Amino acid sequence: MESSDIRIKQHPILDFPERRKVKFYWEGKQLEGYEGEPIASALHAAGVKVLHKSLKRGRPRGFFCAIGNCSSCLVVVDGVPNVRACTEKLRAGMRVEMQVGVGPVPRSKE
Amino acid sequence: MKPDMLMSTGVPSKQQIDGVTPPESRRKQGPFVVIECFQEIPCDPCYHSCRFGAIKPLESLNDIPQVDWDRCTGCGICVAACPGLAIFVVDEAFSDTECLIAIPYEFVPLPEKGDPVYLLDREGRRVGQGVAHRVVPGRKPQGTPVVWVRAPNELSMEARHLLPAEKASKKAGQASDKAADQASDKASAGESLTGKGGMNCVSR
Amino acid sequence: MRRTELAIIGAGPAGVCAALEAASHGVRVTLIDREEHIGGQLVKQTHKFFGWHEKSAGTRGIVISRDLADKVKDNPGICFMGSTEVLGYYGDDGVLLLEAPAGIQLLEPERLLVAAGASEKMILFPGNDLPGVYGAGAVQTLMNVRGVRPGKSVLMVGSGNIGLIVSYQLAQAGVKVAALVEALPKIGGYAVHASKIRRLGIPIYTRHTVKEAYGKNSVEGAIIWELDDNWQGIPGTEKGLDVDVMCLATGLTPLCEFLWQAGVEMAYIPELGGFVPLYDEHMETTVKGIYVAGDAACIEEASMAMAEGRLAGLAIARSLGKVPDGEFSRKREDSLRELEELRAGPTSEVIVRGLAAMRKRLEEHLSQEHSSRQAHQPGAKPDAQQGNQQRKRVSS
Ligand SMILES: Cc1cc2nc3c(=O)[nH]c(=O)nc-3n(C[C@H](O)[C@H](O)[C@H](O)COP(=O)(O)OP(=O)(O)OC[C@H]3O[C@@H](n4cnc5c(N)ncnc54)[C@H](O)[C@@H]3O)c2cc1C
Ligand code: SF4
Ligand code: SF4
Ligand code: FES
Numbered sequence: 150m151e152s153s154d155i156r157i158k159q160h161p162i163l164d165f166p167e168r169r170k171v172k173f174y175w176e177g178k179q180l181e182g183y184e185g186e187p188i189a190s191a192l193h194a195a196g197v198k199v200l201h202k203s204l205k206r207g208r209p210r211g212f213f214c215a216i217g218n219c220s221s222c223l224v225v226v227d228g229v230p231n232v233r234a235c236t237e238k239l240r241a242g243m244r245v246e247m248q249v250g251v252g253p254v255p256r257s258k259e
Numbered sequence: 260m261k262p263d264m265l266m267s268t269g270v271p272s273k274q275q276i277d278g279v280t281p282p283e284s285r286r287k288q289g290p291f292v293v294i295e296c297f298q299e300i301p302c303d304p305c306y307h308s309c310r311f312g313a314i315k316p317l318e319s320l321n322d323i324p325q326v327d328w329d330r331c332t333g334c335g336i337c338v339a340a341c342p343g344l345a346i347f348v349v350d351e352a353f354s355d356t357e358c359l360i361a362i363p364y365e366f367v368p369l370p371e372k373g374d375p376v377y378l379l380d381r382e383g384r385r386v387g388q389g390v391a392h393r394v395v396p397g398r399k400p401q402g403t404p405v406v407w408v409r410a411p412n413e414l415s416m417e418a419r420h421l422l423p424a425e426k427a428s429k430k431a432g433q434a435s436d437k438a439a440d441q442a443s444d445k446a447s448a449g450e451s452l453t454g455k456g457g458m459n460c461v462s463r
Numbered sequence: 464m465r466r467t468e469l470a471i472i473g474a475g476p477a478g479v480c481a482a483l484e485a486a487s488h489g490v491r492v493t494l495i496d497r498e499e500h501i502g503g504q505l506v507k508q509t510h511k512f513f514g515w516h517e518k519s520a521g522t523r524g525i526v527i528s529r530d531l532a533d534k535v536k537d538n539p540g541i542c543f544m545g546s547t548e549v550l551g552y553y554g555d556d557g558v559l560l561l562e563a564p565a566g567i568q569l570l571e572p573e574r575l576l577v578a579a580g581a582s583e584k585m586i587l588f589p590g591n592d593l594p595g596v597y598g599a600g601a602v603q604t605l606m607n608v609r610g611v612r613p614g615k616s617v618l619m620v621g622s623g624n625i626g627l628i629v630s631y632q633l634a635q636a637g638v639k640v641a642a643l644v645e646a647l648p649k650i651g652g653y654a655v656h657a658s659k660i661r662r663l664g665i666p667i668y669t670r671h672t673v674k675e676a677y678g679k680n681s682v683e684g685a686i687i688w689e690l691d692d693n694w695q696g697i698p699g700t701e702k703g704l705d706v707d708v709m710c711l712a713t714g715l716t717p718l719c720e721f722l723w724q725a726g727v728e729m730a731y732i733p734e735l736g737g738f739v740p741l742y743d744e745h746m747e748t749t750v751k752g753i754y755v756a757g758d759a760a761c762i763e764e765a766s767m768a769m770a771e772g773r774l775a776g777l778a779i780a781r782s783l784g785k786v787p788d789g790e791f792s793r794k795r796e797d798s799l800r801e802l803e804e805l806r807a808g809p810t811s812e813v814i815v816r817g818l819a820a821m822r823k824r825l826e827e828h829l830s831q832e833h834s835s836r837q838a839h840q841p842g843a844k845p846d847a848q849q850g851n852q853q854r855k856r857v858s859s
Contacts, residue, residue: 157610157636159367162400162509162523165610190609198594198681209680211594215601217497217548218582221592235601262649267669269650269657298654299808301766302513304521320515321808342511342521343655365635383664401526403511420662 155194171241182239189215189222189234192245200224200234204250223248229255270381271297276416281328290333290350290359293416294324296343308340335361339395339403348407349415358415359392364406369396370423378410378418387414388424467493467542469779470559470572472549472721475503476765477757477772478578479531484776486540488785493570494541495561497548501535502528503580504758505765507603509635510628513653514766514805524765525607549579554725554750574752574779577722578772581715581736581758586620589675595682599629599712606636614708618685619643620673624652624764626712630660633710641704644671644687646694653810673709674701682707715762722759725750730824734817736762741825744799745778746771749828754779761821763814767805774798 157165168183175197182191189200189212200222201210212222217236226232227244230252234245264272281291292313294305299321306314306324313331314324335348338361348361370376370391378387393407410418469485471478474496482492500506508524519527535541547563552575559570583598585591595614597605599621602613617638619630622645630640643660648670650657657667674686674696689700716737723729728741728749740748740755747754756775757768777794780786786794806815 155612157606157612160610161365161367161369161404161635163525163607163610164399186609190605190611193605193613194611200594203592208592209594210592211597211681213596213601214583214598215604262669265654265658266649269654269661269667271654271658295658296655298810300513300653300655300810301515301805301808302520304511304516307516308521319807320804321810340521342513343653344659345655367637379662379664381658381662383662400509401523 173243202249296345375424376421379420464569471576473578474501477768480769480772481776484773488780492541499545501532552721576754579718584714616706617708618706621712622650627652627656746775
């Protein structure tokens, strides 16, 4: 599915008004999403499904519960690991990376 | 015990449908309601929606609604009020060849008056073609739009869902008018283009 | 440390109705939810609800939740703390640990109501950890709250009301539902919901389950097969489905970690969704002053969650000495009658059986406790520490 089709524009019950678009980075690549939506929803809309690689066997993981319960969606945001992509809000310029296992030791922000 | 057809397939049996169809004499007289709600569930908006007292008072919330055919005017108010989308109105006296069927339709795009539509039966099979005769749009977000379709007479008790027909020509020129887009629009009513139901099964 | 008369964990229909009822009697309420919005599950429910006409039947979940949110905002007796997660409950001190946007906070309530709802059950099959396998709640959140389609084609697993309704909602969002599978020989949810999706052409396979989901980095397809009488897959009945999403609607189980932490007696009652707290007819658990309502008490519908919330709110206000006898018994009767009638039909038989089993366990527990108290020193009931002495037990 192309990203233009993945966002719902017409719905019989709901309205999804246009919101402010912001640019962010996924694995170094620039993508666009709506400001304030969860990172996971912006990534999903951009066609990214694998967010995390499991600790032991490196199996791909995406989100599962989407409400912060299951930790299936952990990513590294601006160098900080173990951020739940399904609850963390998207901000302009965010650098998001796939987390492998427990992720890197957190970098302190300059 | 084997579960009945309704509870194993989601499709009511012929006997169940016959049980909610009025007698022949009443059918000839004009529009009547068909309440396809066969299970005792805690629910009563149909009763409250009818201003003509055609849906009999429920003794208990879980009772199955019963119709007083003499009082039903076929106005269709209850069609939009039923949360189970289980109510239809059928008018077999509409013309010699065609009937009218009121169908709740919570999908986009909503057909406009005069648009051709495909008619689907209770299993989502395409059984014929009709025309949107009257469209009562619902107010977002609460309303349920109701489409009154003109259908061949013999489909009065068969057709229970619709799909906009000939959308490709109507939508021509739009940027999103791609084959894939059409496919997903069809799928918006869960139906495959083949009319065999929305299955995409390959036996292995 | 902040204090409040009543802390409620969860601003779903149960928590909100409890808050409104308690506040109407002058109780000062702190209503906590980790989401920013009020309404719990209702904010994702685009379909119209069943129940009583007077109690918002026929109204869409999203509309009910807006209504409830407005009422909470207009109520000066309720302090709503959104985007605030309850991390734990320290039973001995009677203190809640909260993570609010402003940071970690402690809250000491005189009464606690757990209305945290439920969590989804997982099922086992090869590939169930692949991206593209989502819980039904996640699919709903993504499409109905965020406006993002979960994929192109979905296999729905489970024919309870949630599986049926989410299938319908997927179709409304323009997503194809390739099939719905159900392991039991019978559809679990309401017939009207099942008929609704059959008309759309969505096939329902009862006595079928998932054999596996496959794909390299995410779901590329799934294989389903038929089950025999011993719940074993029948070789040769496999069907391949071209799907990129699998949506699991295989049941819910009460979220009651805080009740465990508080030392509430729990029991495994499958009819009610798994481990549930023991509670009396006023929704009070075995620890005085701690109440439960909604899906956290037993997996049911929003109509029941609301009625239970009102009942709990009333009982709590009463236990704080804020409701006169006459009003209490009248309102109490109303709520109990409402619950009884909601559960009168065949679709609630399982719940009624489960509730009876739960009450039996409660009685056993109370009589055990009673006899052990008589045998040892009177008054040294372990639950009754933590400043509970001033907490009067609601007459029951
Ligand atoms: C797809 C679907 C369809 C449904 N259809 C119907 C229907 O047609 N009719 C009907 O009557 N019912 C329906 N229901 C059921 C209904 O939604 C639930 O029974 C009802 O929402 C339960 O209410 P609740 O208040 O107990 O829990 P919830 O609505 O789940 O609310 C619980 C709240 O607690 C919060 N929470 C949990 N843990 C914490 C924590 N640690 N800290 C802070 N907050 C926390 C959550 O964020 C949530 O907002 C449906 C449910 C689903 C999923
Ligand atoms: S069609 Fe009109 S008159 Fe007939 S039952 Fe429905 S609301 Fe009543
Ligand atoms: S409103 Fe619809 S679902 Fe409810 S009882 Fe009436 S017919 Fe059945
Ligand atoms: S998907 Fe479960 S925590 Fe993010």
